[in-house]
Amino acid sequence: MSTIQTDFTRLLGIRTPIVLAPMSGASGGALASEVSLAGGFGFLAPGVENFRDEFDVARSILNVPSGPLPIGAGFLGWKLEEARSPHVALLELALENGVRAIWLSFGEDLGRWIELVRIHDEKSGKSPKTLVFVQVNSVDEALIAAYTWKVDVLVAQGIESGGHGSSHAPPVLNLVPQVLSALPPSSGAPPVLAAGGLSSGAHLAAFLTLGAAGAVVGTRFLLAEESQYSDAQKRAIIAAKAGSAVRSFAFDELRGTTGWPAGRGADVARIKEQVGEGSKKGDPDTCDCLGWYGGGTAGQASAREGKGVTRTSYPLWVDCTPTNKDIVRELHDAAVARLEASSVLVGDDA
Ligand SMILES: Cc1cc2nc3c(=O)[nH]c(=O)nc-3n(C[C@H](O)[C@H](O)[C@H](O)COP(=O)(O)O)c2cc1C
Missing domain, CATH: 3.20.20.70 (Aldolase class I)
Structure with missing residues (x-):
């Protein structure tokens, strides 16, 4: 190298x-x-x-x-x-x-x-x-x-x-x-x-x-x-598109991570409902993962070139999870x- x-x-x-x-x-x-x-x-x-x-x-x-x-x-x-x-x-x-x-x-x-x-x-x-x-x-x-x-x-x-x-x-x-x-x-x-x-x-x-x-x-x-992220979380990052990641504190409210400076975020009540269900089902659209649900997770890099972050390099992520x-x-x-x-x-x- x-x-x-x-x-x-x-x-x-x-x-x-x-x-x-x-x-x-x-x-x-x-x-x-x-x-x-x-x-x-x-x-x-x-x-x-x-x-x-x-x-x-x-x-x-x-x-x-x-x-x-x-x-x-x-x-x-x-x-x-x-x-x-x-x-x-x-x-x-x-x-x-x-x-x-x-x-x-x-x-x-x-x-x-x-x-x-x-x-x-x-x-x-x-x-x-x-x-x-x-x-x-x-x-x-x-x-x-x-x-x-x-x-x-x-x-x-x-x-x-x-x-x-x-x-x-x-x-x-x-x-x-x-x-x-x-x-x-x-x-x-x-x-x-x-x-x-x-x-x-x-x-x-x-x-x-x-x-x-x-x-x-x-x-x-x-x-x-x-990475210690679950498969559902990884799938959510791969499925991300440009614009999926939005900075907010919604995730902290969901997880009860108090201590961060207060902030404004998305509609937490609505997200709470979706995420509870989504995480259980492993649904990439609503599982507890992407930054669009809060500040605690994946960022803009999840949507490289407007596609899933690994789509360009690892099209079949299940078979090709990169080390x-x-x-x-x-x-x-x-x-x-x-x-x-x-x-x-x-x-x-x-
Ligand atoms: C899931 C996740 C958890 C993070 N946790 C921490 C943390 O505990 N402490 C910290 O200083 N930064 C944390 N960061 C931010 C990173 O230090 C770094 O600034 C960020 O990941 C860089 O942006 P990128 O995610 O777009 O590569 C975290 C980032 C992510 C994605």
């Missing part, structure tokens, strides 16, 4: 700048490990069931019975900040397991958790130190993360992304250049990764040429064999092809 080299891949010592997002309910030990084994970097999410056991799964797949793990773990700030939050113990568990990186997002006091990570490193004498990734939705947040918290990697999340995000976030195509212009790589600023709606190697190539050091991919990986390795490989190879192809666009005057 060829490599794509950026400040980010050099920092982590990896072969391709593709990062699996920590996705509650989807990113377990298998998903995270396979992305790292394929040359990218995978994050576990504590929202997945049996977070503790997922470390054993990861150790077995990675063949690392003890010691540091070449994967990361992602935490939601507001979950850590709840009174007597069990997530604080999970953060400590991740650190004890020697994860290579901790990802933090959506909190009022992220600096406190970054401090906790750094104190843990100091006390344990960990080397290399745990890298801190922070996901941001604006230039102001990026400046605080870079200058106040001195994070190692910035993830610029655009409005198109799956999962939760700020309703004020610009499209990722605008946010990434804004962040890069406020924090030029030449100034020693942390590498910036693009997140939101990225589902193809061409997307990755486009963001590398904009100056990003890599891409964070979420929705695209929900379809991987190792994580397939997805990393496909994204990497297509990005290299696009980068090589674009170099011929530059010529001398005739």
Whole structure:
């Protein structure tokens, strides 16, 4: 496999700048490990069931019975900040397991958790130190993360992304250049990764040429064999069309995930009826999955090119469920092809 080299891949010592997002309910030990084994970097999410056991799964797949793990773990700030939050113990568990990186997002006091990570490193004498990734939705947040918290990697999340995000976030195509212009790589600023709606190697190539050091991919990986999403949920993503994913908080209301800032959404009462039935029947149109039913799930990447996300590459998804390795490989190879192809666009005057 060829490599794509950026400040980010050099920092982590990896072969391709593709990062699996920590996705509650989807990113377990298998998903995270396979992305790292394929040359990218995978994050576990504590929202997945049996977070503790997922470390054993990861150790077995990675063949690392003890010691540091070449994967990361992602935490939601507001979950850590709840009174007597069990997530604080999970953060400590991740650190004890020697994860290579901790990802933090959506909190009022992220600096406190970054401090906790750094104190843990100091006390344990960990080397290399745990890298801190922070996901941001604006230039102001990026400046605080870079200058106040001195994070190692910035993830610029655009409005198109799956999962939760700020309703004020610009499209990722605008946010990434804004962040890069406020924090030029030449100034020693942390590498910036693009997140939101990225589902193809061409997307990755486009963001590398904009100056990003890599891409964070979420929705695209929900379809991987190792994803914890159910078959019905995967079918719903495949069936998605352009316009299927709409950002709202309806999903949180459905699931009772309180704590997120209040928001306006779709007609929750109507959706509640449909989703209850749809999830039972495994109906892709109404099962508990797509972002059109709320903020907690698949994003715009579910409708790549106006078709189901995998339809172009895996027409019979039941027979051809891609593994994580397939997805990393496909994204990497297509990005290299696009980068090589674009170099011929530059010529001398005739
Ligand atoms: C199902 C799902 C769950 C997610 N859960 C989290 C999470 O727990 N923490 C977090 O910081 N981001 C979460 N995200 C957002 C990702 O970090 C990332 O910004 C997003 O997936 C990128 O957009 P994409 O899904 O279009 O690739 C989630 C995304 C999805 C699709």
